[in-house]
Amino acid sequence: MVNTEQLYHKFLECTGVSTDTRRITTGCLFVALKGGNFDGNQFAQEALTAGARYALVDDPAVAAQQPDGCLLVADALTALQDLARHHRQTLTIPVVGLTGSNGKTTTKELIAGVLSKRYITYATQGNFNNHIGVPLTVLSITDQYEMAVVEMGANHQREIALLCSICQPTHGLITNIGKAHLEGFGGIEGVRIGKGELYDYLASTGGTVFVNANDPVLTAMHQERSGFGQTVFYLEHNQPELVQESPVAVYRTDTGQTITTHLPGRYNFENMAAALAIGQHFGVSPAEAHHAVADYNPTNNRSQVVQKGSNTVLLDAYNANPSSMAAAIRQFAATPAKRKVVIVGDMYELGDESPAEHEALGQLIADAKFDLVILAGKDMKYALGALPKAYYFPDKFSLHNWLMDNPMTDTHVLIKGSRGMSLESVVPFI
Known part of the structure; x- marks a missing residue:
């Protein structure tokens, strides 16, 4: 051997x-x-x-x-992980590690875009963010790179600790703590502990941590730990300032410049602010950082705006959990439009909480009073109690047929569901 x-x-x-x-x-x-x-x-x-x-x-x-x-x-598998650890120890570049319940990939792409304005940057490709993907990511970082951004996903406790031991981040960020993978984490407190393992690692190694000053959960988690080499708070004093949430986020810089982006919502604005803070920390000029954020236009089923004839589709079908679904529904409800339709699919990995969480989602959608609601997936039946007029399809084949028989015009459509639902398949029928 x-x-x-x-x-x-x-x-x-x-x-x-x-x-x-x-x-x-x-x-x-x-x-x-x-x-x-x-x-x-x-x-x-x-x-x-x-x-x-x-x-x-x-x-x-x-x-x-x-x-x-x-x-x-x-x-x-163990050999692959050990190989990646060994390779990481030969690298002397800064490694920004990030995790969180929602927004990881979008934030990773924004950070990489900003850092790439000054440094040759390697970032996690696609969704290579688990116990196999992170080692492969680390092993892809060659001597040509000056900076790396590594996304870490987890669905149970101790997984982020494992991934940190492999990629050994020098800097880190948690996007948020939400109701994701509740089944594996054992509830929201388990999520807090599991994602907090990134803070634990950075505190134990004297690393630098970036914290959203407007997030009470993250600020509390930061205060519970000591040993960080440096803490950078962002969104302090409302800088940058969000001036428009929909249809896309628009923000004002500290010099008064207005930046229009391709991403909707306050939740995406917070991801942008994180990328700007990291760029500032590493000396990227403000003008280039804002340019990178404004230029980012997703093509990965995450907060993606697709024009279909006279219809505008907000395609956010890469993943879904109660926290991200609620944020998307509230954002879409605030979006000005002549006619609004939501097509939502099952939220996976909720375990025993699934019926209650889907029921709560149904009430949230009902309160928003959309023009049409379409539910897809076996667990979305629990949302029907609050949505007696919604159209419900246990399978996507029936949904596709209904959409073909009932064409839409001049409509804003939100499509969101867990990855396993693959709801991007409905776009050709709209």
């Missing part, structure tokens, strides 16, 4: 790392991970044939078949 030091020397011979035989590049290291329905060891030969330089495996029988190409370890 190879140890981490030996594996690292082999890694340096490679062009990158892949865990998917469909994405093999010539000279890469293939890592044979196991899942509920697959065993990557069985694809090692395929990866080598496709051009991988080495295959990291934890099956001795597979390693014996390819002694020159296979690197045998006790556990491929």
Whole structure:
């Protein structure tokens, strides 16, 4: 078996790392991970044939078949994580780590956009933010980069602590604490503890933390800990100042300049403020930072504005939980429009809280008095009690057919649901 030091020397011979035989590049290291329905060891030969330089495996029988190409370890996932830790220790650049219940990816993209104005910056690609994605992210940070932004997701306690031990952030940010992954975290207090593991890490290492001064939960969590090297509060004294929330956020700088963005809502404005604070901390000029924020236009189903004929669609279908759903509903309710329709899908990973949370969402939507409400998914039936006139579809096939039979015009449409609902599929039918 190879140890981490030996594996690292082999890694340096490679062009990158892949865990998917469909994405093999010539000279890469293939890592044979196991899942509920697959065993990557069985694809090692395929990866080598496709051009991988080495295959990291934890099956001795597979390693014996390819002694020159296979690197045998006790556990491929653990070896991948240890390899990433080892690589991280060779890097001397600042690493900004962020987590939170909502807005992580948007905030990551905003931060990366701002920092890229001055530094060669690497940021988490896509949603590579878990116990596999974070090691892959770290291993992608080469000597050419001057800064890194690493997104960390979690659905249970101790996961952020693990990810921090791998990416070892020097700076950090929690976007917010909300009702996300309640089933895995064991309730909202579990979310607070789990996300707070980033603060724990930064406090223990003397790192720098960025805190939203207007968020009482985050400020309280910060006060509970000591040992930070530096704390940077943002949105103190209402700077920058939000002057418009919809259809897109518009804010005023401390010099009086008005910046129009492509993102709606106060919740996205807070993400922008975080990116601006981090940019200022690292010496990005205010003009370039504001330019980066104004230019960011999402194309990843997150707060994405799509024009469909005379209809304006706010596509926010990448994820949903009670906190993000409530923020989106309230924001959409405040948006001026001739006719407003909401299409909302199930919120996943709520466990025993799911019926009550969907019922509460139904009441929130009812209070907003939209022109039309469409519910999709098995748990959205709990929202019907407060929405007797809503259209309810347990499956998306029926929803697609209904939308084709009932075309909309001159309408603003909010589409939001958990990733598993894939509600972006309804856009072609609007």
